[in-house]
Amino acid sequence: MEYHSDSPSSPTWAISNDLGLLILRLGVGGPMLYFQGWHQSFRAWAFVWEKKSWSLVEQFNELGFAMPGFFATTVTLLCVVLSFAVIFAVYTRISAFLLTLLITFLLVVTVEISGSLNAQTLLLYAGMSFTLIFTGAGRISLDYLLTRKKPL
Secondary structure: OOOOOOOOOOHHHHHHHHHHHHHHHHHHHHHHHHHHHHHHHHHHHHHHHHOOOOHHHHHHHHOOOOOHHHHHHHHHHHHHHHHHHHHOOOOHHHHHHHHHHHHHHHHHHOOOOOOOOOHHHHHHHHHHHHHHHHHOOOOOOHHHHHHOOOOO
């Protein structure tokens, strides 16, 4: 009895591949957006517009950053924007690359954005986003819809 696996050209393989990439995008972008970006964005808003104190700014200040408010706000903004870009697959490879750089920065600088964001979690985010750099978004994405060639 011979074993016949699906070849990369079969429809079943293509659908499962694209579905897997969608799950990967949701797996890296969703938790990053909800657990890190969303909660910090409200603190960033209060820091910028209401001049309230923010623990992330204090952490960057303790590390000796020249403009701690700018770095804290930029990290939060990048976290939110890049997470949305990965989830909805807008320039997925570029967004995943920038997200990997952001995660690496957070891993090296060791600021505490949230209680759930430890080194292990950062490495998991980095690994998943690094995978998206090489695979792209798949066919269940805005990238695919916007770049596919339409017949004349």
